Amino acid sequence: MKCPHCDHKRSRVIDTRESGDGIRRRRQCTSCSQRFTTYEQINTAVHIVKTDGRREPFDRIKLLNGMRVASxxxxxxxxxxEGLADQIEEHVYGSGRAEIASSIVGNMVLDGLKQIDPVAYIRFATVYMDLRDLESVRAELDRLMGRA
Ligand SMILES: [Zn+2]
Known part of the structure; x- marks a missing residue:
């Protein structure tokens, strides 16, 4: 969703409300801080496909909770x-696909957290990448710190 004022690609949702058969979102550009409004039609749910083949509807709250726990x-x-969750949600619904692999969503969270906080990133990676022992956590830390 490009900012109509400066074309910046990121915005933060500051208010969401139902409007007719859609959703009205008030957004604030993260670059120029100007506000604008978008209207979204409610779409059929996008399903997340897990590595074991199970599918579940994309759930922003659940996504945000996972990030909160790591943080x-x-x-x-x-x-x-919330900005990161918005970005991921936008990608998921903007993909125009009915299904999206959980690994794509997981990697977007990892990329986002890496830029926000290294500890939150490692915590999330430990669960998400299933790092079962200290050796694999250290390998990931080394990779993160550019030592591998
Ligand atoms: Zn802007």
Whole structure:
């Protein structure tokens, strides 16, 4: 969703409300801070396909909760996590596909968290990438720190 004022690609949703058969979102550009409104038609749910083949509807709240757990006790503004969730949600619904692999969503969370907070990133990676032992956590840390 490009900002109509400066063409910047990222915006933050500051208000969401139902409007007729769609959703009206008030957005604020993360670059120029100008506000604009978008209208979305309710779409059929996009399903997330897990690695074991199970499907479940994309759930923004669940996504955000996963990020919150990984960010516990870190000084990360909630708005940054919500911004990341918005970005991922936009990608999921904007893809025009009925199904999307959980690995795509997981990688988007990892990429986003990596830029927000390294500890939250490692915590999320530990669960999501199923790093079962200290060795694999260290390997990921080394990779993150450019030592591998
Ligand atoms: Zn802008």
């Amino acid at each position: 516990a006790k870190r000084a990360i503004p909630v708005a940054r996590l």
